[in-house]
Amino acid sequence: MLIRDLMTTPVTTVTPVTLISAALQLMDDAKITALPVVDRRDALVGIVSEADLVEDENLIGDRVPATVLKIPGPTPPRRVADVMTHLVVSVGPHEDLEAAIDLMRQTMVKSLPVVEHNRVVGIISRSDVIHLLAGRDRRVQTEVADLLHAESPDWEVQVQDGIVTITGPADPHERHLAEVLTGTVRGVIGVQINRLSSRVMDGQPSTGT
Template sequence: MANKVRDIMSSDLATIPPQASLYDAARIMRDRDIGDVIVTEGETPKGVVTDRDIVVRCVAAGKDLEQERVADVCSPQLTTVSPDADQEEAVRLMRDKHVRRLPVVENDRVVGVISIGDLARQRDPRSALADISGARPNK
């Protein structure tokens, strides 16, 4: 059984600079069929913007997606994990910080992302969360 973060993380992640528009972030999410984009300056992670951030902090507030910047709505308190950390550490961080995704960082560079769904599929492949996380998206 894989037990390091690197064994189950996704290295196919999407990044966006903080000065990009929320419209750009939303298009990346739509095109890649993902729910979050890592905010980076160069290769250094600075935050995470989620589909929920866009809806709650922009759309529901009546703001313009093309005018609002990613930096204005992304989660600024970034919690990360090392690719060499045990998966239990990722679980603990998600639980303690109440997050569903963690950027995986090595040498101040984002190298992947691990989600609660990744962990569910690894730890209990027959669970409802594993089934949902592994299902094809609705289009």
């Protein structure tokens, strides 16, 4: 699977001059935890997370240190440029999803902007990946079973972490066809084929011997 297959697009972005209060509202409205920061050409110049914004809001709220309160004159509105991360880790839409997952593990970032031709075209988050992995095995099992049962009702299908184990007829042609069909399902990482016991195929329970 490629990153473009999972990324959120169009992506909600802000600019360096966006007010922090406006950025917080955008996050709340879109139910997201990070916003890519772009310039006038939609080029990526930074990223701001909910933690960045909340920490800043705390500084200008009731918990402002007394030394800060003593500064004369009105407090200017805080902007995204004041709190954003400038060195951003990003990925391309045509990269493999596994590369994005590895990058999240290595850098501990929760969101990765997706950039193509120097423009932000999407974003992928850790929650996107978790949601995908949680539902992938169930979806793969259903799709593989539907395909194989259209050929023979004797096939049994199990899926774990994208590895599909199919158990069924011993006929080499049927086994090859089952392997090919299984491999066409999106999300399948590997295929293992087991031979179904002849006693099970005759309607008798297998004893495991």
